[in-house]
Amino acid sequence: MIKIVADSSTLYSKGEGEEKGIIIAPLAVTINGNTYKEFEDIRTKEFIDIINEGHIPASSQPSIGEVLDIYDQYPDDEIINISMADGLSGTYNSACVAKGMAANPERIEVINSKTLCGPHRYLVNLAVELVKQGKTKQEIVDEINKALEDTKSYLIPHDFDFLVRGGRISSLVGKIGSAIKLVPVMTLAEDKQSLVKFTTKRTFKKAIAKIVEEMIECGVDSNCKIYISHACIDELAEEAKNIILNNIENADIEINLLSPVFTTQGGPGCVSIQYIRKHELLK
Known part of the structure; x- marks a missing residue:
C-alpha cells in the first residue's frame, strides 16, 4: 500500500488530511514564549490576536523525530512524502534525514514540491488520486514531479x-x-x-x-x-x-x-x- 505524507503547508490539519487519505505533519509557531502546532494547538485568528498584542512570532518545521515516527508507523508500506519548498523551510531536509534513519528507507520517496500552500495542496490531492488509480510509487513520483513544474x-x-x-x-x-x-x-x-x-x-x-x-x-x-x-x-x-x-x-x-x-x-x-x-x- 502507498501512503501519502505532507506537512501543513498544504493548509490541511491532521484531521482534514486524514479524511482525504493524507498523513499531515504539522508545522509549528512560537510566540509569547509558547510553541504551538498549527491547526492542532492554535488557529490563525487566535494567533493574529496574539501578534496584535505586540508579540513577534517565529516558525519551525516538524522535527526529524516526528517525521521518523510517521515513517515507522507504516513499516510495510511504501511512502511518498511531498514536502513544502526546500529553501523556504527545513522541512524537506528533515524529511530526507528521517528517511535515512527509517527501516527499509528505499520504500520512502521524499519530493521537494518547490512550492507551498495552494499548489502544495493540489499536489498531495493529485497524489491521493493517483494512488486510487493503482499507480506505482515511481509512476506517482514521476507525475508529481511533472505537475510541480508549471x-x-x-x-x-x-x-x-x-x-x-x-x-x-x-x-x-x-x-x-x-x-x-x-x-x-x-x-x-x-x-x-x-x-x-x-x-x-x-x-x-x-x-x-x-x-x-x-x-x-x-x-x-x-x-x-x-x-x-x-x-x-x-x-x-x-x-x-x-x-x-x-x-x-x-x-x-x-x-x-x-x-x-x-x-x-x-x-x-x-x-x-x-x-x-x-x-x-x-x-
Missing part, C-alpha cells in the same frame, strides 16, 4: 515589517516602502528556494492587476487552478478574486485561510495568489 506564487504582505524580520528585504528599504505606503509583491525565485521582489505598486488593486497581467502572459486560463490564500482579510481576498474573474474567463479559484506559519512570514492581512496547471485527473 506553477507560480505571489505574496502581498500587509506591511514591510515581516519581510524585514524574515530577511527578505533590508530595513532601509522597508522603512522607505512603509513611509510612502507602497504595496510590495514578492514571488518565488527561479530556483524556488527564496522569495524575491516581483513588483511594487501604489494600491492593492494595482498589485493584483500586475499579477494577473503576468499570469495571462504565462498562459493561465481555466485549465489552471488558482489559489487565493489570506491571513484573516476576507475583503481583500474577494477583491483579488473579482479582479481575476474579470480578466481570466472561467477562472477556477479557491480561497483558503493561511495558517499561522505563513502568517508569520507575510504578516496579518497578507494575501497570496498562486496557480498550478491542472492534471487530467483533477480537471
Whole structure:
C-alpha cells in the first residue's frame, strides 16, 4: 500500500488530511514564549490576536523525530512524502534525514514540491488520486514531479515589517516602502528556494492587476487552478478574486485561510495568489 505524507503547508490539519487519505505533519509557531502546532494547538485568528498584542512570532518545521515516527508507523508500506519548498523551510531536509534513519528507507520517496500552500495542496490531492488509480510509487513520483513544474506564487504582505524580520528585504528599504505606503509583491525565485521582489505598486488593486497581467502572459486560463490564500482579510481576498474573474474567463479559484506559519512570514492581512496547471485527473 502507498501512503501519502505532507506537512501543513498544504493548509490541511491532521484531521482534514486524514479524511482525504493524507498523513499531515504539522508545522509549528512560537510566540509569547509558547510553541504551538498549527491547526492542532492554535488557529490563525487566535494567533493574529496574539501578534496584535505586540508579540513577534517565529516558525519551525516538524522535527526529524516526528517525521521518523510517521515513517515507522507504516513499516510495510511504501511512502511518498511531498514536502513544502526546500529553501523556504527545513522541512524537506528533515524529511530526507528521517528517511535515512527509517527501516527499509528505499520504500520512502521524499519530493521537494518547490512550492507551498495552494499548489502544495493540489499536489498531495493529485497524489491521493493517483494512488486510487493503482499507480506505482515511481509512476506517482514521476507525475508529481511533472505537475510541480508549471506553477507560480505571489505574496502581498500587509506591511514591510515581516519581510524585514524574515530577511527578505533590508530595513532601509522597508522603512522607505512603509513611509510612502507602497504595496510590495514578492514571488518565488527561479530556483524556488527564496522569495524575491516581483513588483511594487501604489494600491492593492494595482498589485493584483500586475499579477494577473503576468499570469495571462504565462498562459493561465481555466485549465489552471488558482489559489487565493489570506491571513484573516476576507475583503481583500474577494477583491483579488473579482479582479481575476474579470480578466481570466472561467477562472477556477479557491480561497483558503493561511495558517499561522505563513502568517508569520507575510504578516496579518497578507494575501497570496498562486496557480498550478491542472492534471487530467483533477480537471
